[in-house]
Amino acid sequence: MEARETLINLKNLSIDLINSDVDSDSVKNIIDEIHNYFREVTEISGYCSDVKNMVTLPATNGMALSINHAAQCLLDYKRTYKFLKGFIKAIEDKQKKYPNETIQIFYAGCGPYAPFVTLVAPLFTPQEVQFSLLEINKNSLEKAEALIENLKLTDYIRACYLADATTFHLDQPKSYHILFSETLDALLYRECYVSILWNLVPQLSPEVTVIPENVKVDLFFKEKSKETFKTTIFDVKKEVAFSELHLSFPEQFESVRVDLTQADKYDRIVLATEVQVYKELLLERNESSLTLTLEMEIEKPIVNKAVLFTYHTKPNMELKFTLEK
Ligand SMILES: C[S@@+](CC[C@H](N)C(=O)[O-])C[C@H]1O[C@@H](n2cnc3c(N)ncnc32)[C@H](O)[C@@H]1O
Numbered sequence: 059m060e061a062r063e064t065l066i067n068l069k070n071l072s073i074d075l076i077n078s079d080v081d082s083d084s085v086k087n088i089i090d091e092i093h094n095y096f097r098e099v100t101e102i103s104g105y106c107s108d109v110k111n112m113v114t115l116p117a118t119n120g121m122a123l124s125i126n127h128a129a130q131c132l133l134d135y136k137r138t139y140k141f142l143k144g145f146i147k148a149i150e151d152k153q154k155k156y157p158n159e160t161i162q163i164f165y166a167g168c169g170p171y172a173p174f175v176t177l178v179a180p181l182f183t184p185q186e187v188q189f190s191l192l193e194i195n196k197n198s199l200e201k202a203e204a205l206i207e208n209l210k211l212t213d214y215i216r217a218c219y220l221a222d223a224t225t226f227h228l229d230q231p232k233s234y235h236i237l238f239s240e241t242l243d244a245l246l247y248r249e250c251y252v253s254i255l256w257n258l259v260p261q262l263s264p265e266v267t268v269i270p271e272n273v274k275v276d277l278f279f280k281e282k283s284k285e286t287f288k289t290t291i292f293d294v295k296k297e298v299a300f301s302e303l304h305l306s307f308p309e310q311f312e313s314v315r316v317d318l319t320q321a322d323k324y325d326r327i328v329l330a331t332e333v334q335v336y337k338e339l340l341l342e343r344n345e346s347s348l349t350l351t352l353e354m355e356i357e358k359p360i361v362n363k364a365v366l367f368t369y370h371t372k373p374n375m376e377l378k379f380t381l382e383k
Contacts (some may be wrong), residue, residue, distance in 0.1 A: 061210045068092070068209065069180035075142045085139050093132055099208045100201040104129035115194055119224040119253035119307050120375045122241075125201070128169035131240070135347035138173060141240060141269070146337030147176055148267050149187060152235045159235075161187045164262075166223040166228060166239040166254050168193050170201035171206070172237055176209055184213040190234075192219040224253040229344070231261040238269045244331045244350040245275055249376050252294055256301045270341075271295070272334040275377065277316060278366070279324040280353070285375045288316060291329065291367045292377065313368040315382070318360050327354045327365075331375075370378045 071088050078084040082120040097103045103112065104126050115122040117250060123131075124251045131136055145311035165174060168191045175189045193199040194323045199220050206212055217227065223239065251273065259268065272295040291314050316327075329352040333341035362381040369377050 060166055060209065064095070065180055065209055065211075067210075068095070068177070072096065072142070072177045072181060073172070075144060075177075077245075079125060079137060081138060086135050086206055089132060089135050089138055092177070096129075096132070096173075099205050101171050102126075102129050102170045102201055104133065106336050110197070117194055117224045117253070118249050119223045119256075119371055120241075120256045122167070122250065123169075125170055125195055125198045129171060131169060132171055132173055133259035134346050134348070135139060137240075137341060137348060138340055140335050140341055140346075141174065142177055144339045145178060145236075145238060145269050145345070147339070148236055148269055148336050149178070149182070152267065153186065154340045156235065160185060161236065162234045162236060163187060163189045163236045164228065164234045164258070166226075166258065167200045167241040167250070168198070169264070170198045171205060172202035173201075174213065175210060175214065176205060179214040180209075182214075187214060188216040189214055190217045190219070191215065192221055192223055194221055194222050194239065194246065198242060198333070200308045224250055225259050226345065227258065227263045232263045233325045234262055234266055236267050237262060237270060240270065242270075242273060242333075242348060245329060245377050246273065246292065246294070246331070246350055246369065248376070250296070250375070252369075252375065253371065254308050255294065255298045258303075259298050260301050260303045267336070270333050270335045271337070274332045274334075276330050276332060277334075278330065279328040280327040280328050281324045281358075285328060286324075289314060292369045307371060309370070309372045311369040311371075316365050316367065318356075318362055318364055321356060321360060322358065324356055328352070329354075330339060360364075 075088045111126045112124045114124050143248045149161055232313050241249050241256050274290050276290050278290045331349050332350055343349050364382040365379050368380050
């Protein structure tokens with residue numbers, strides 16, 4: 059297929075995708091068709107058993123997924139659909155707010171398909187949007203660059219960086235309108251979203267929109283199938299607001315204490331990750347790998363007064379709990 063024809067086709071697929079109903083078969087069908095094309099060009103399917111495609115990379119703070127896993131993210135259908143929809147809406151909102159400006163996007167962690175360039179750029183002109191891409195995985199960045207070239211989208215690219223977003227110093231940080239970084243997993247486990255925001259947000263203008271806008275881990279008590287919200291264990295936006303230029307990344311964040319003295323009537327504790335993609339657009343529970351819940355049984359009789367949850371960043375980024383006697 060000619061490059062121009064491919065691009066028109068991709069643009070149409072993108073438009074059809076965002077106009078589809080989230081629960082319709084067309085979301086899966088369209089993304090599968092896009093994946094087939096990306097797979098052909100990059101020779102990365104996400105399922106190749108070659109060891110070099112399965113290696114995770116340590117960042118200064120957190121871990122980066124293997125190129126296989128990064129490619130597979132495209133096929134997390136509702137995630138891709140909602141991020142695409144939210145991201146396009148964010149660009150359109152910025153265009154309304156800054157009508158005479160080129161909207162500058164910093165994309166931290168593009169993976170081998172850079173879907174939030176390759177599916178988004180064709181909907182705009184290079185005068186309307188410019189992307190700066192950053193990726194820690196050399197192989198991923200090279201594949202993304204090859205795909206962008208194949209799709210004739212290079213006019214939309216301001217810069218490409220092979221670097222760790224948890225320590226990277228932005229060039230002209232105040233020029234950006236949007237920071238996009240889907241570098242997270244359920245319960246904020248291992249990946250770098252928190253540390254990337256901790257590093258980049260203080261460098262950027264306070265007007266910048268971050269996509270996803272926020273991620274929270276909430277705790278519910280469950281009695282049979284009825285859930286009662288108890289508290290938020292970790293709120294990324296709230297924590298990142300404490301970050302300042304040159305302030306090092308904390309080894310752990312402040313613990314949240316959950317009282318258990320009145321918890322007898324409940325059977326389970328549920329930890330749920332809420333991903334606010336953009337404004338009212340949320341990734342609902344269990345509709346993506348990012349929002350899988352964790353349930354823990356409450357053992358009776360309850361002998362502990364409370365449970366303390368702490369988000370640790372060393373040696374790994376993960377939520378841990380301890381019981382209080
Ligand atoms: C979950 S994948 C998402 C890929 C693609 N953006 C998408 O949404 O389909 C996250 C990507 O971010 C990259 N990444 C993770 N941590 C990073 C870091 N600290 N600096 C730069 N890139 C990072 C990974 O290598 C991976 O390619």
